[in-house]
Amino acid sequence: MSTFAVVVVGFALLVLLYSLVRYLGSAHNNLVEARERCEKAWSDVDVLLERRAEEVGRLADVAREHVSHEREVLEDVMEARKRAIEAQHPEEAADAMVALRESVENVYDLAGEYPELASSERLDELTTSIRTIEQRLENRREQYNEAVSAYNARLNKVPEWFVASYYGFERRTPFVASADARDGVNVSERLDLSADD
Amino acid sequence: MVFAVVFYLGMLAGSLLAVGAGALMVQAGFEQWEQANVLQDVPVATSNAVAVGEASVEGTVRAEASPLTVPVGDQRCVVYELTVEDSTDVQPVYENRESVSFTVDDGEGRVRVAPGEMTFDLSDDRRESFEFKSYDEVPERARQFHGEHDLPDRGMRRDREFEYEYVRPGDEVYAYGQVTLDDQREATADEKAVTLAAGEQGFISDKSRERLLRERRFALAKSVGKGVVVGTVGLAGFLWLSGIAQLFLGA
Structure with a gap:
């Protein structure tokens, strides 16, 4: 083979080799980026979980002003709130979210029993705030789950699969709350506020 | 004779351009592939849950000020x-x-978009051109x-060609980029005080996410294949036409 042919074929092989190396390098970067997207999506969820825990704390304070003798319900709320704040992972957060929702429901039940609590303006404000946060939380939870799903799908693709095995990338768990928690609490119904909506 | 020289120089320049075009095709293939990765991996954020x-x-494009008119169109x-x-x-000469x-x-709210540095990937309905000799x-x-312009x-x-592309109010678009806080504005009930800007590889399109993904399927393999062929033929042509192949490479 003449030198000319070697140069020309060598050039073609060089471009192909460059493309292959860049492709494999990108496979690693894609995995890292997909994992970072999961981390970021989780931190976006976490911010709202914290904000909701704060609002629930305020809700408990309002309830305490009116029904301080209902110690068990109030302690449950504070305990669930503490668990929600301490949750570090999606699994813990999902469990804590269910517990928190159930305890908040109990506070709303109290509002049904004690008219002075139900008529509190502060309770209305907090109810609206918690509702807004929960709607945003649900959207961000979906975004987190989509990011996790994309990341997990990438782990099964070639060439990412080889890179993932080599570097020890692990599958992630989506943030799945129980069906009850996902359905949410119909606050308006519980507080008989439908006329206001 | 003059024509022959011009033709020869044209072929020589053309072969060099083909090498560059081949490299650009490979690069474009990687850019399309990166966009495909973004389309697959980045979840679409709802306006009320979009984060920095x-x-x-x-969603649907809504103008916040009086719309523009394309200077050479209506x-x-x-x-x-x-x-x-x-x-x-x-x-390009211009x-x-x-914007x-x-x-x-x-439908749930709005997100402001700054299309400044975003790449456009618009459908044929939103691209027009005309030329004159x-x-x-x-x-x-x-x-x-x-x-008005110099x-x-x-x-x-000089034959001249005008090309333009545009996004109209009411268009359904997909936009990808970096969201930043906008200190100049107050958040409202249906719009957070944030702006989606280009970032490193932001783009905006009036096509659906599914269509964008479909168009990028195998884009990398196709572009690299074409780039290798065009670049290699260009290099072979340049070496041959310039005489380097015959003088130094034993052709």
């Missing part, structure tokens, strides 16, 4: 990009992008533009 950082949004739009190319120049403030409305009169629609004299050689 990388994000993509989908389309009303929120952003347009106009390019003027002459047959004698590799680089390039400009203008007015606009948001993407997903060096000896033609400037078309009516471009006459005012010619008068474009090179066409002489007897």
Whole structure:
């Protein structure tokens, strides 16, 4: 083979080799980026979980002003709130979210029993705030789950699969709350506020 | 004789350009592939849950100010990009992008978009072009533009082409980029005080996410394949035509 042919074929092989190396390098970067997207999506969820825990704390304070003798319900709320704040992972957060929702429901039940609590303006404000946060939380939870799903799908693709095995990338768990928690609490119904909506 | 020299030099330059074009094709393939990765991996954020950082949004374009008009057309739009190319120049002789403030409305709220550095990937319905020869009169629609801008004299050689693309109010778009806090604005009930800007590789399109993904399927393999063929043929042509192959490479 003449030198000319070697140069020309060598050039073609060089471009192909460059493309292959860049492709494999990108496979690693894609995995890292997909994992970072999961981390970021989780931190976006976490911010709202914290904000909701704060609002629930305020809700408990309002309830305490009116029904301080209902110690068990109030302690449950504070305990669930503490668990929600301490949750570090999606699994813990999902469990804590269910517990928190159930305890908040109990506070709303109290509002049904004690008219002075139900008529509190502060309770209305907090109810609206918690509702807004929960709607945003649900959207961000979906975004987190989509990011996790994309990341997990990438782990099964070639060439990412080889890179993932080599570097020890692990599958992630989506943030799945129980069906009850996902359905949410119909606050308006519980507080008989439908006329206001 | 003169024609032969010009033809030879043209072939030589063409072969060199083919090497560069091949490299650009490979690069474009990787860019398309990166966009495909973004489309697959970045969840579409709802307007009320969009957070600072990388994000993509989908929805209807709503103008926040009086829409623009494309200078050489009659389309009303929120952003347009106009390019003027002459047959004698590799680089465009005029390039400009203008926009007015606009948001993407997903039904739950709105997210402001700054399309400044975003790449456009618009459908044929949102792209138009017209050209005229060096000896033609400037078309009516471009006459005012010619008068207002300092474009090179066409002489007897420059054929000129106007190309423009635009996004109209009411268009359904997909936009990807980086969300940043906008300190200049107050958040409202249906719009957070954030702006989606280009970031490193932001893009905006009036096509659906599914269509964008479909168009990018195998884009990398196709572009690299084409790039290798075009670049290699170009290199072979250049080495042969310049005599390097015969003098130094034993051809």
